[in-house]
Amino acid sequence: MTKGHTQTNQPVSVIGLGAMGSGIASTFLDAGCQVSVWNRSRKKIDALASLGAHACDSPTNAIQASPHIVVCLTGYAAWENVIQDHRLQNHLEDKFIIQLTGGTIDEVQTHASLIEENRGRIADGALMCFPRQLGTEDASLLMAGKAEVLEECDGLLRLLDPNWTNLGDDLTKPSILSRSLTAGIVTSLIGLLNGMAICRAxxxxxxxxxxxxxxxxxxxxxxxxxxxxxxxxxxxxxxxxxxxxxxxxxxxxxxxxxxxxxxxxxxxxxxxxxxxxxxxxxxxxxxxxxxxxxxxxxx
Ligand SMILES: NC(=O)c1ccc[n+]([C@@H]2O[C@H](COP(=O)([O-])OP(=O)(O)OC[C@H]3O[C@@H](n4cnc5c(N)ncnc54)[C@H](OP(=O)(O)O)[C@@H]3O)[C@@H](O)[C@H]2O)c1
Structure with a gap:
């Protein structure tokens, strides 16, 4: 495979099949990738398997199935539990972890150390869009990581957002930028609800x-x-x-x-x-x- 380009049948694993993880997995499936999936509750695995994904019985199987692994869970605490429960640190060598779970600065840094200490490669990102926008011009994916890691993941990232943003090698930047944008959005939406309450009253x-x-x-x-x-x-x-x-x-x-x-x-x-x-x-x-x-x- 040429670096940075996806090919049909490229293997990729997705761990976490909530609203966003399922959207990511089906976007890869639509693009012709060979997608392996794992989720804590089985029902969501079966839904993706019915669309052509390979169902994994454990996160260890999902990690072993592909060189690139996208992780998208509720939070880093959930991912840490998965790592500990399944001793995933023993299976990270030479794996590219594309971490798209939203986290704090400390969580991003601690997680990156864990991956790198176990000889994995890490790219950390934040999605600023809804699952339905993945793969379209309306998608917004902010990424950071070492240049060679991002280059290696580029083809997959482009499937999620054709114009994904490279924020450089400081892994905390996607968390900081996405949180500052969200601060403005949430404040504005809460202001709207306050205005509605005044209007109603x-x-x-x-x-x-x-x-x-x-x-x-x-x-x-x-x-x-x-x-x-x-x-x-x-x-x-x-x-x-x-x-x-x-x-x-x-x-x-x-x-x-x-x-x-x-x-x-x-x-x-x-x-x-x-x-x-x-x-x-x-x-x-x-x-x-x-x-x-x-x-x-x-x-
Ligand atoms: N949805 C959006 O529109 C959106 C937009 C931008 C960014 N994001 C980000 O994407 C990430 C995922 O969001 P989501 O909307 O997909 O959330 P979600 O629908 O609530 O899914 C959460 C996922 O985390 C798993 N999970 C939770 N606790 C776990 C644990 N202790 N062990 C193992 N798995 C656990 C759930 O597994 P089960 O299915 O077994 O519960 C599920 O796969 C979040 O960081 C969010 O901020 C979401």
Missing amino acids: GGIPLELFMQHMEKAESIVPAEKRRLIEAVREGRTEETQASIKTWTGAHETIHSVAEQLGTNLVLQDSIKFVLQEGQRLGLGEHDLSAIIDVFISKKA
Whole structure:
């Protein structure tokens, strides 16, 4: 096989057949790979076997079946249990472990040491998409690892995301980038739910909220880009709407939410962040200057 290219019938194993692991295995099957699968509960193995995968009775069999092994479990603790229960460390030599389980910085580092101490090769990654998007232009796979390891895995990675992102050899980078992106997404979605609660408490139908939400949020992508550029270029002082202005606007949001009797846990947090910005002397600066509130004093 040419390095970095997949061929029909390329063997690959997938350990963990949850929503994402099953999506990964079926994407490889669709591409003509020879896929071996293992999962803790048997039903999911059988579902993949009915699509043409080779069913493994143990994770040890799955590791032995292919040079490349994709791992996708709930978390690293689950993977550690699997390793310990089946003494997998004895079967890692010369294996390429493509770790796509989401983990913390410590977990990624500890895991990488374990694989390398046992003469395995490690590539660590994070998927920023739904299983249904795998293999399409909408997939998003962030990867890190030694150049030669990523090159060796490239063909398989391209089956999952034709334009996968190489973040270099620091294995913790996919975890850090995916968590920082998710921080923005989860905060925005929770904000939406808070807005819905305020709307409902005020007797406005959610249908009307939805109609106007799309229009109101149409400015958000461009505003997010503007904030990133302002921080990147050090232009957080120039503004058309200062932190002081935003604080005033937020006071009315807080007051409406309070008057309608909704839980203020989110609005109190936002109020605190804006107050911190003012306390740091950033009241006349652009909203982008709020980054200073979040930057660790240790940095
Ligand atoms: N689903 C998504 O849309 C999505 C998107 C991006 C990233 N991800 C990431 O992909 C990873 C997997 O997510 P998922 O959605 O596939 O999760 P999931 O559907 O909940 O599947 C979890 C998998 O972990 C296995 N597992 C859990 N505890 C275990 C243990 N102690 N020992 C052995 N196996 C264990 C489960 O086995 P059983 O079947 O036996 O329970 C199952 O195969 C996560 O890190 C997640 O953050 C998921």
